Amino acid sequence: FHVLFHKITMGLLEFIKDYFLGFWDYETPKVMVVKNKKLGVIYRGVQFLVITYFIWYVFISQKAYQDSETRPESSVYTKMKGTALQGDHILDMVEYVRPSEGGDVISTILRREVTHNQRQGTCAEHFTVPSANCSKDADCTSREVNFDGNGQRTGRCVPYYNQTFKTCEIQTWCPIEDYAAIWEPALAEAINFTVYIKNAIHFPKFKVLRGNIKPNKRNGQKYLNKCHYNEKEHPYCPIFRLGYIAEQAREKFSELCRTGGVIGVFINWKCDLDLDPSECTPTYSFRRLDLRKNLPSSGYNFRFAKYYSKDGEEFRTLIKAFGIRLDVIVHGHAGRFSIIPTIINTVTAMTSVGICSIICDWIMLTFIDKNDIYSDRKFDDVIPTEFTISYGSNHSDLSEGVAL
Amino acid sequence: FHVLFHKITMGLLEFIKDYFLGFWDYETPKVMVVKNKKLGVIYRGVQFLVITYFIWYVFISQKAYQDSETRPESSVYTKMKGTALQGDHILDMVEYVRPSEGGDVISTILRREVTHNQRQGTCAEHFTVPSANCSKDADCTSREVNFDGNGQRTGRCVPYYNQTFKTCEIQTWCPIEDYAAIWEPALAEAINFTVYIKNAIHFPKFKVLRGNIKPNKRNGQKYLNKCHYNEKEHPYCPIFRLGYIAEQAREKFSELCRTGGVIGVFINWKCDLDLDPSECTPTYSFRRLDLRKNLPSSGYNFRFAKYYSKDGEEFRTLIKAFGIRLDVIVHGHAGRFSIIPTIINTVTAMTSVGICSIICDWIMLTFIDKNDIYSDRKFDDVIPTEFTISYGSNHSDLSEGVAL
């Protein structure tokens, strides 16, 4: 081991010595030039392909000369607006939008199943619940909680509301939703509800801040109060009709009213910061996010309750809400000219051109008839044993041999 | 086609045969050494630049010897604290913080516009709504819903609350907010409200878990109850004063109270896992996320309601809340020494050094006077036709030609 170590050290030292002696020498590989049309055409052809690929695809299409940043910091603020008549009741934003805080996920109610005046108490279990049907108390196990049921069994068998058959009595919020819920018609007016989406992004690397609302002195606030987004007519309006969103997502609004659904609102920022900053504007796209085809339990619904109190007793209105949930998803990409990626990609391009030689070498050495001649010239065979015998004869090797 | 296929197969076979015969041969490019100071200096200069770039920028600054991971799994838990007096009412956390669950987005109310005791009914539309002003019933179309209005018109023209002029009557939650809302003064005490931010991150690749709260046996829970974050004095305290956040985001708190705003709380983790794990601590920064300058409808507000019931009739208190929304955004980057990126980047560095030759070659061949001599030596021209005529004369070619 010591011997090896010594050898390496000595080798290094010698290498360094040689290195410094020849430090200012310039080294360049020797090149063989073959004046052969076929090879030349292949060689230039491959070079052309590689250079074209780099210039067209890497530099022009992929903008490899730019330093880029994806995933900007994004802030989304949403607000819904609209009024709908539900029977004698008016539903306004406060009632059909949840959550109220206006973040990047906002849902609006399109249809409700309302169970009024639920109170803690005992009532008959719904008849579809397994083993809920009974004829006598013994059929109902006391204190049992059926997982698919609505509450804890009391052990009694009671008439099912105003029906003639009987089910097990349970302790729960009464009356149970399955029985007492009132199916309200869908809010057809919701097709005209609007959602205002304010999005500000920040690319920390480039220190660029952009927003999706254009400050416009001419029409300003008034414009923002009246406009509705439309790709062609109003591309800078941040207010979207629910009907437009559904249409763009290729969904029937009436179908959405029935089952609910989750729709993604995609805001795409592609910013070439070498151009004018005003070119950096978002595009919007819409797509339904919850899969549907052949799927059971597709759609979107949730339950919530309003709690009231009367004479110290709490009661609630349970609402099963079917609606649209809008998930605002922001994608961003910014690029700006930078010297380092330009250099790196140029170097990579040059290196790749060098690969041409490898391919052409292989072709030359296998397909061109005179390959023996070429390879003789290309390869300088050095057979060590020969050297030791006669130093002079090393000039008679094939490649550069001087056959005097 | 068959001929070509045959040719390729034969070529491959021959190639493989040749390959195995010369399998244990070592091949190395032939190099021309030019003892020219100018070229040497350029050559070494370019080499020096490239090597310096790689060592300094790529390895030291960008830590290319490390395997890295961005986007850690992050969990944020937030909790607000504080008490404020609003008239005779005390507002506590439960009332001014929404949502209550304490995720990565939390908002606090700074100012409220409260409309008490709204009930479903009919009342006069606000006079600023287009076409709401009327003098007789015929001016108001029954069942019409104006998009900017507050409800559905009944078709009657009624006196505007206690005023002398008249507006169309609408069915909605009455009285309407625009008329009846009480503007409460801002919660000036909110400047001292605190938000406790607990953040735990996990780098799955490195199996590293970190949290922003330092377990500290000496002061422990007591310290966490009392401290307020301050970059210099208390960098490990996870409790932030709203006033401090606004100050760091360069916003006036009184202005925020007026319009509301969205402020990003950025937690930045930069972890060099080659160092001691205790070095892996987060830094915090704060920036307002909703753009402001020249923008209409800047700020942050939302509406919600509290529902009550009296004698079976539902009424509500509508609250328009202006506040600060804090969006906690976690960035993370961890790196640890790894052999594979080290190898790859070293190879890239070496390849890039090879590019020097290309540049120097070009300079040599164009600017140095004796370039003919150099290029004669560098390039070994092979003219196939000559070979076929006289094999012996191939030694008289230009590059190594022996001009005897």
Add this chain to the structure above:
Amino acid sequence: FHVLFHKITMGLLEFIKDYFLGFWDYETPKVMVVKNKKLGVIYRGVQFLVITYFIWYVFISQKAYQDSETRPESSVYTKMKGTALQGDHILDMVEYVRPSEGGDVISTILRREVTHNQRQGTCAEHFTVPSANCSKDADCTSREVNFDGNGQRTGRCVPYYNQTFKTCEIQTWCPIEDYAAIWEPALAEAINFTVYIKNAIHFPKFKVLRGNIKPNKRNGQKYLNKCHYNEKEHPYCPIFRLGYIAEQAREKFSELCRTGGVIGVFINWKCDLDLDPSECTPTYSFRRLDLRKNLPSSGYNFRFAKYYSKDGEEFRTLIKAFGIRLDVIVHGHAGRFSIIPTIINTVTAMTSVGICSIICDWIMLTFIDKNDIYSDRKFDDVIPTEFTISYGSNHSDLSEGVAL
């Protein structure tokens, strides 16, 4: 400067002229073949290592022939189910799940501390608050708000509820939580609560949509109503028992009931789109996200209130809820064969093989005894001064020198 510019231009022009004259020439580096076993073995060994690394690690393990996409667009919809008995009260989904909208963060209550019937008024401060204990009115500063206290001091010193000692009176929601909260027992049944997680992902680059629910005609909706996820038995069931989640996260459920906790539900998609699409299924993993060991204030709790009104006076039930927050975190990675990364990585592999020569050169030049001979043959020294003196003698240089 003009001279330099002129020189560059002329150089360029000459370069272009030469370039076009020799445009169809094929250039290939000259290679020296050394018939030395030792060197050959080292050379082939290094080559073998590099090629093995690329084939095995880069191409097979890392699938470098694929174009890949991470960060799919993801949509998560969650819904909880279960019923629990709390004293005489039945808690159902509406009461223990927050927020109700079912996004990617959902929390369930496991234990509650309930303060009933809080009203705005004056009452005694809790005795643990600093400087709250008093013996006379002068001990309490009027209008002072203690940060750790519960409200604004009135300046009076009053008996502490039914106790003999006194504390300062404060204006707040009375009675204060610290005194009046009722600690309810934990919902032990919650171990059987289930959470239904629907996740749909979309890889925009590949236009691939996938969901975690398998449409299954045989058992369909019925299966989804009954199954519980289990890695081995029911890997395609999207319904998770809370007990199973806690177990997989290695947490004791009883401990979670006591302090609450945040658990990450990780959905990992690894899709090789070259295989059948049915292979692209998610795996689930679970991990507690809030750090615990030695940490004060670990766990998860939040406060919310239900508001009621009686005779125009508002009162509330304040609930401090300890629970589990589930953060659904979706990771995705998809890859599909693509020609461009295949080419790029093949080129990189070939280039890296070239690095072998550099290493072997160094070894050859330092360790092999006959290195002088090799280097003479490899390096063709060109000494310019000699050229100018006698052109003919340049053939007597060392490398190909013709020792005549």
